[in-house]
Amino acid sequence: MHEGLVRWFIENQRALPWRIAYDPYHVWVCEVMLQQTQVETALPYYERFLAALPTIEALAEADEHQVLTLWAGLGYYSRARNLQAAAKTVVREYGGVVPDDYETLRTLPGIGQYMAGAIMSIAFNKPYPIVDGNVRRVLSRINGWTGENAKQLWEAAEMLVHQAEPRAVNQALMELGATVCAFKAPRCLVCPVRDICVAFKTGTQDRIPVVKKRPETIRVLLFAVVQQKGGLYLMRKEKGLWEFPMFGELPEGSLVKAGSCRHTITHHRLEVNVYTGRLENTDGFEWMDFSELPVSSLTKKILGTITENLKLPKVTK
């Protein structure tokens, strides 16, 4: 199967910027961005990030504020902090050269089994397997697995990576999952592994892989958007990102409800109530120019709720 799969990849792969030279730093940045984020969403962030921080040295030396501003909107900000911490180690201990050794990579912040395998195979073309959501779906459907486990998946991926060029076969599995073997309505008629796919033969594509529903938790949050006459907002810095004051219950002051919005972070659904007005106690907060700060997409959404409901001018970032 690997031959057809690799041939299909060579002929059909999307022209993505990190595939031009497979520079290890570029591959690493793109893989970190692509965890939990689709290629189309991540692409503009990737290009902005590398235009501002084109080398691993530039990332290591950058201000955290700049790194988080470039990351703002992608979510999962610990990924950006780990990436920078790892870049600093690579510059300090390995002369700025990304190690082409699996065990060394695993010692760097934020690099687990998947990320080390991705850098080793895609950047260095070495036979290390990778299993992400796309690979899991493709391998489970090909083999007809309904109760697959991690060990089984990693072993199947490992077998493939020793049969064909690691860089091509790993990317082929991921690309097939992203562009053909979609979660809903896979395009089996154009699939290069159709002839050996158990799910296709048995018509069970929509039952594989089995989706385990995670319990969704709902949290209610209260935020206060307080603005000075000059246009500055009362904000506080939390793990490198700026956010509006958040409360468990309404504090002293003259706050009035100005709107509400919803936001989802992994399996948490947030019901967000937004207040505005005056706050009695502003300890721990600073007056900040919103347009210059690294903020999360939730913070942007909160401000959007206010500006929409109160018809205030929009702040662009």
Ligand code: SF4
């Ligand atoms: Fe997925 Fe269909 Fe290809 Fe099987 S034949 S791997 S279900 S796209």
